[in-house]
Amino acid sequence: MKINNLNVGFNKKEVLKKINLDITAKKVTAFIGPSGCGKTTLIRCLNRMHEMTQGAYVKGDIFLDNTNIYDQKVNPITVKRRIGMVFQKPNPFPTMSIFDNVASGLKLNGVKDKALIQRIVKESLEGAALWEEVKNELNQPGISLSGGQQQRLCIARSLAMHPEVLLMDEPTSALDPIASAKIEDLIHELKKYLTIVIVTHNMQQAARVSDYTAFMYLGELIEFGKTKEIFENPKKELTERYLSGKFG
Amino acid sequence: MTKLLDLGIIRIHDLLKNMMSLAEITYVDAIEAYKKDDIIPKSSYKNSEKLRMLQEEITELATELIARYQPVATDLRFIKSSLEISYNISRFGRYSFDIVDLLQESGPLIDCDKSSVLEMSKTVMNIISICFNSILTQDTKKLEELYELENKVDIQYKKFLRDIIQNQKSLKNNFERRDSINCSLTSLLILRYLERISDHACSIADSVNYIKTGKSSPRL
Numbered sequence: 001m002k003i004n005n006l007n008v009g010f011n012k013k014e015v016l017k018k019i020n021l022d023i024t025a026k027k028v029t030a031f032i033g034p035s036g037c038g039k040t041t042l043i044r045c046l047n048r049m050h051e052m053t054q055g056a057y058v059k060g061d062i063f064l065d066n067t068n069i070y071d072q073k074v075n076p077i078t079v080k081r082r083i084g085m086v087f088q089k090p091n092p093f094p095t096m097s098i099f100d101n102v103a104s105g106l107k108l109n110g111v112k113d114k115a116l117i118q119r120i121v122k123e124s125l126e127g128a129a130l131w132e133e134v135k136n137e138l139n140q141p142g143i144s145l146s147g148g149q150q151q152r153l154c155i156a157r158s159l160a161m162h163p164e165v166l167l168m169d170e171p172t173s174a175l176d177p178i179a180s181a182k183i184e185d186l187i188h189e190l191k192k193y194l195t196i197v198i199v200t201h202n203m204q205q206a207a208r209v210s211d212y213t214a215f216m217y218l219g220e221l222i223e224f225g226k227t228k229e230i231f232e233n234p235k236k237e238l239t240e241r242y243l244s245g246k247f248g
Numbered sequence: 249m250t251k252l253l254d255l256g257i258i259r260i261h262d263l264l265k266n267m268m269s270l271a272e273i274t275y276v277d278a279i280e281a282y283k284k285d286d287i288i289p290k291s292s293y294k295n296s297e298k299l300r301m302l303q304e305e306i307t308e309l310a311t312e313l314i315a316r317y318q319p320v321a322t323d324l325r326f327i328k329s330s331l332e333i334s335y336n337i338s339r340f341g342r343y344s345f346d347i348v349d350l351l352q353e354s355g356p357l358i359d360c361d362k363s364s365v366l367e368m369s370k371t372v373m374n375i376i377s378i379c380f381n382s383i384l385t386q387d388t389k390k391l392e393e394l395y396e397l398e399n400k401v402d403i404q405y406k407k408f409l410r411d412i413i414q415n416q417k418s419l420k421n422n423f424e425r426r427d428s429i430n431c432s433l434t435s436l437l438i439l440r441y442l443e444r445i446s447d448h449a450c451s452i453a454d455s456v457n458y459i460k461t462g463k464s465s466p467r468l
Contacts, residue, residue, distance in 0.1 A: 204318045231320045233462025243320040245251060 001046065001165060001195065006060035008038075008045055010053065015041045017219045019060070023165075023212075028187060028196040030210035030227065032203060034248035037216040039199045043167050046197060047083035048076045064165065081109070084158030088170040090150035092142030092157070098125075099138040101153055105161045120160050128156035129186050148179025152186065159190075166190065168198040172205065184209050203243060207231050215239045253317040260306055260313075260330045264337070267302045268380045270295055271340040275376060275445070278347040279369045282438065285357055292348040299341035306334040325462060329455035333383060336448040336455075340376065343441040350437055360431035364408050365438050371397055371404070372442045372449075379449040382456045391453045395467060401446040405439050412436055 001023040008016035016038045023029050031039035044050040045058055048069060061068045069079045092101045102121045111117060121138075125131040130152040134145070142153055151171060158166055168187070172180035187196055187209045200206050206213055206227065213230040215223045215238075223230060223239045234240045242248045274296060277289040310327045313319060319327055351357075378394045381387070412432045419428060454465040 203320070207318070207320070229462075232324055234321050240321045244323055245253075 001197075002061075002063040003042075003046075004061040004063070006042075006045065006058070006062065008041055008050060008058050008060075009056070011055040011057075015219050016045070019221050021214060021221060021224060023195060023197060025195045026191055026193065027211040028191050028198060028209055029212045029214065030206035031197065031199045031214050031216060032201075032206050032242075033216035033222075034242065035201075036218075038219040039214075039216050040169055042216070043085075043169055043197055043199050046165070046167055047085055048079050049085065051076075081105075081161050082163055083165040083167060084161060084163035085167040085169070086151065086154050086158060086171050089174050090147060090154050092145075092150050092153050094141070094143050096142055097139045098134050098142050098145070098153060101142040102156045102160050105157060109161075121156075124156040124160040125153075127159045127190070128152040129182065129189070130156055146179070148175050148182055151175060151179070151183060155183075155186065155190075163194065165195040165197065168196065170199055170201060173201065180205070203231075215242065217242070253313060253319055253323060256309060256313040256317070257323060257326060260309055260327065263302055263306050263309070264330065264333060264383060267299055267306075267334060267337045268383065270299055270302070271337050271344070272376060272380070274299070274341045274344040275373070278344040279366075279373075281348055281351055282357070282369075283362065283366060288352055289348060292345045296338075296341040296345035299338040303334040303338040306330055322459070325459045329459050332455045333452050336452045339448045340445050343445050346441050347438050350434060354430055354434045357431060357434060360435065362435070364404070365435050365442070368401060368404050368439055368442050371401055372446050375401070375446045375449045379452050382453060386456060386460055388457050388460050391457060391466070394453050395450060398446045398450045401443055405443040408439055409436065 003019050003021040003023070006016055006019040007014060008019075019042060031042060033039050041050060046062060050056050051058055058070060060070075062070060064079075064082060067074060069083075093104060096104060099121055102124050103117050106117050106120060122131060125134060130149060133149060134140075134153075137144075142150065145153060151174075155166075155171075172183050175183065184205065187198070190196060191211075198206070198210065210227045212225065213227045214221055215230065215234075215236075217238060223234060223236045225235075230239065231243065234243060240246075274292055277292060277295075281287050281289055310331050313327055314324075375394055375397050378390050378397075382391060382394070412435075415428065416432065450467070454467070457466055458464060
């Protein structure tokens, strides 16, 4: 993905200023920065979720391959199909079974072939490292699972649509350390065939899971580079001060 | 409010200062013992051991800080480098002790020409001073000078090695050889220890450069 000169805001308030960033395919890119720096807004722009908020505006371009996802001819639904998203709090559909949660996207998109749906559900649950834990209870409600399992169910639900990019907005902030570790292991597996962008407040998590890190502050992209470089030898003093806990 | 990580880093700084002070004393004592030929410092072994213990303490503390606080950026670079710096300083102590140990074995060296060793020892003392000063001030300005001096030490060492071989070949009989071998061997070993100390000082200089710039040795 390529972000070109992105300016984003709500009504008259500018939240993101002149963001330029290349997101490398099949790598994990982490957005870090203090609360209110704009990292969640930026990730929500990557699959056109930001514009769903009243008063929101987006100026600039975001390319997925060679397609500008903000081009007027591009259908936002197609964008969301290609760019999946997982949120801070696991949000399985409360009235649906585990199976139906994963199959929901397929059914909404008109897939009726039951054998195909079953195969994709199994593959997606396997891809989310959940299959072994739920294979005998697929008809149980999704919300009967633990928090960590629910988050992986949401990841499976995204995977079922075969996205090219997976956006994760603080995916482990509501989880205990064991469940968080499973999600981190999963991110490592998923990047073999997916581009992943993760927003996290946990700098150690960014250091562990990401290949590239973008540090944001007050709506600006301060520094971007390989995670090892950013954490070991940041170029900007502001990045150094934030990472070292001097502010934020 | 002081951060817990900062307290640990201050402690490492203090331990490194102790190590530097002790290493310098141990080195100076060893060279004085060689120069004056009659004072064998008893404290050398103890100092060398103490330096090793201090190095162990820094290793323990650095490992704990990394495990507990996951330091980043300058903090990470300093803590990582403290492991290497403390090891290298401990080697200063060990080689200084080796010099004293050698003097005990060799016996009096009154009739030996000590000029080469004493000349090199001054250069090495200069290297040690620059090296320790760079640790204390985290200043990389004089590191280039340190690398040049180390290069000079290498050249001196190799020259002396060639001279000794040449000298031994030119001696007329076994009596002459027997008389000169003690001087030559002692000088050669001490020069070797001095060369090693200056090499470790270069590794320290690399670490200081890494702390400051995040880049590996400028020599590479």
